[in-house]
Amino acid sequence: MCGQNSVRSPMAAALARHLFGRSIYVGSAGVLKGEPDPFVAAAIDEIGLDLSRHRPQTLEELEENEGLAFDLVITLSPDAHHRALELTRSNALDVEYWPTPDPTLVTGNREQCLDAYRAVRDELETRIRARFRP
Numbered sequence: 013m014c015g016q017n018s019v020r021s022p023m024a025a026a027l028a029r030h031l032f033g034r035s036i037y038v039g040s041a042g043v044l045k046g047e048p049d050p051f052v053a054a055a056i057d058e059i060g061l062d063l064s065r066h067r068p069q070t071l072e073e074l075e076e077n078e079g080l081a082f083d084l085v086i087t088l089s090p091d092a093h094h095r096a097l098e099l100t101r102s103n104a105l106d107v108e109y110w111p112t113p114d115p116t117l118v119t120g121n122r123e124q125c126l127d128a129y130r131a132v133r134d135e136l137e138t139r140i141r142a143r144f145r146p
Contacts, residue, residue: 013085013092016046017068019129020088020112023052024136026061031137032144039082040066041074043091051115055129071095080105086143088112088136110139 014021017040025040046068056063074080080099084106087093096107112135115128 013041013043013071013096014088014112015042015091015114016044017042017070018046018049019052019114019116020132020136021092022063022066022068023056023133024086024088024140026056026063026066027133027137028140028144030061031140035146036144037082039074039078041069041071043071043089043095045070045073049116051126051129054126055133058130059133071099084108086110089114108143110136112136 021040021042025038028036028038048063048066048068053063069077080103082103082105085096085099086108087096088110089112093107093109099105100107112132113128115125115132118125118128
């Protein structure tokens, strides 16, 4: 879960699905609903994954579409973390906060911006592998 479900959480979900297939159930949501980010698609495409079908959704939309039967919510931004902690009042789930930089804040040319997205992608992959290693 991240702020707008358009950068960090879709990347993390795509990576987790790729690395662990059906051995874990993965959902992705944001506090707010953002717009698809072309840099995310480019960074994920570089490693052979596809996010073209991802549509940003809020936590409420995820709950409506799939329910909230999750054991764990990993939050990638402060606002998502606060929102996830609110869920623990009425849902039996754990929350982990993985502070993750927002690559949309990086300025510069296309390559500099894309490098920021690559760094987030690679950091998420490392953390996902370590956290869910069999």
